[in-house]
Amino acid sequence: MARLLRDVGEHAWIGRVVRRLAAAPAARRVAIGPGDDAAVIRPGRGALLLTTDALLEGVHFRAGWASPAMLGRRAFAINASDLAAMGGEPTFALLALEAPATLPAADLDALVTGFARAARDAGARLVGGNLARGPHLAITATLLGEARGPIVGRDGARAGDALYVTGTLGRTGLAVRRLRAGRRVPWPMPPLRLRAGRLLAPLAHAMIDVSDGLVQDAGHLCRASGAGAELLAACLPVAAACRRAFGGPAAALFAATAGEDYELLVALPPRAERALPRLRRRLGCRLTRVGRIVAGRPVVRLLDRAGRPLAAPRPGFDHFR
């Protein structure tokens, strides 16, 4: 029989995890790791980036979509994506968990190990966390990050900037739609564009990660920057699976609003565009021109080949609508 959290107990489980994490090679900048009231780390000299994001059972995923280890990796990746979108890279992580008492303790072990390994792979350390009983599995992570170069926000885009997006769009959104319909398909992992974010940040006027749908996240960038945007449906790097599933314009519309891509949307001034050819090989992913920033109200228009606005049913994901 699998031992459940209620068999092991909160404090015994935490003690076990702390011992396991402590067995990893010591990190130079971690003065006190997991297991005390707080972790103690040595920050770098530069600015510190802070972000928090949650992955919730019954909201973001359902039981069976991914192994516990992959859920841990994903919780790390969705947070790291926010750092990538500012040109930063993760350094330290905290992991707050809610779990039902009937969850096998080994599942939570695997989740934490997956998270800790993903952190390590990205050059970061899991240094603390929390565990509480809850009605569902809820994984809330906080990442600290640093930037080697300039930090870029959402608010610097200007009329005349070109809009680029990394990777492809729509693949994960399509998988999630199929998973919700009960089909057994893989749930793709977020791509983790840390390298691309770091290389693009010095050139970019603004950057954001595309987590809730390209149109909606472009809207956030536009509102912060006080400008509008035009996106060209025909130019979107629609994932092959998405093109096959929908065909033509419908695929672009889906890809532009489905969300869960965790790609980067970047506003580049013309001067920066000229530097792209030298940069492309090093990004580790595609980079596609998808539109431009225009003067005026912070409205995002998705245009067809003839320049006519396509009606998007909704711009992207909203937890409450």
Added chain:
Amino acid sequence: MARLLRDVGEHAWIGRVVRRLAAAPAARRVAIGPGDDAAVIRPGRGALLLTTDALLEGVHFRAGWASPAMLGRRAFAINASDLAAMGGEPTFALLALEAPATLPAADLDALVTGFARAARDAGARLVGGNLARGPHLAITATLLGEARGPIVGRDGARAGDALYVTGTLGRTGLAVRRLRAGRRVPWPMPPLRLRAGRLLAPLAHAMIDVSDGLVQDAGHLCRASGAGAELLAACLPVAAACRRAFGGPAAALFAATAGEDYELLVALPPRAERALPRLRRRLGCRLTRVGRIVAGRPVVRLLDRAGRPLAAPRPGFDHFR
């Protein structure tokens, strides 16, 4: 009619909160506050403390126990308590929320305002967060902190150290027991021992905050330090309400195991004890000698006046047992 989160929407609600938080006077060390992919802050030169803790509806509290503003304040306080226990003070905060779509948006506004004010009162800033739909109200906060003086962990206690505890024990535990039984009594706020923690840290061999019950938290300190502890039931600073409710030894037993006190348990070497008379006035709270660290296995014994062990039914709170 109160507007619910599903009427307002995630992004509109976040936009509103970000504008409200941005209206506060600028903080020198916050380069980018709430509203971007990540916050950007300037850390101090010294070590950085990191902690995360959650306050969950249906687990830590039930609807009606506290106003939304007080829930926000409490979420800040339980995290700040972990920093106090190491001699640190909060500098920056992140707030990750889960809420049902049927929650009035004004309730979540008040919660965030309560949290942000509590942070400001303690010298810290709320710089970012997350909002997701969830089955219950879940408030997960992350605090960064710094220490003006030495940082003290759980692991430095040695045989011969005296054990002291701040404030009184059992008041909140009693209130929670009554609230769970359906009685309408106030739910006391955590005492926030930042000042006491800062003043005691330079003297202490070890310190921990008492959140899950004195006996259990003393056990954590003992295991980390590799020593045992003896606590004297007759010496415990049992809250007056708790003495009235139980009387004598039963009150002490309840106070030693009830949890939710958020007081500090401190291991002080004899030399440090001699410095206490000068310090007491400045702590802002009582400081009571409750026992001592002894050599041997990491076991905590609660003793009566005759030195006989009192059987504690369970050492304190565990989420899963």
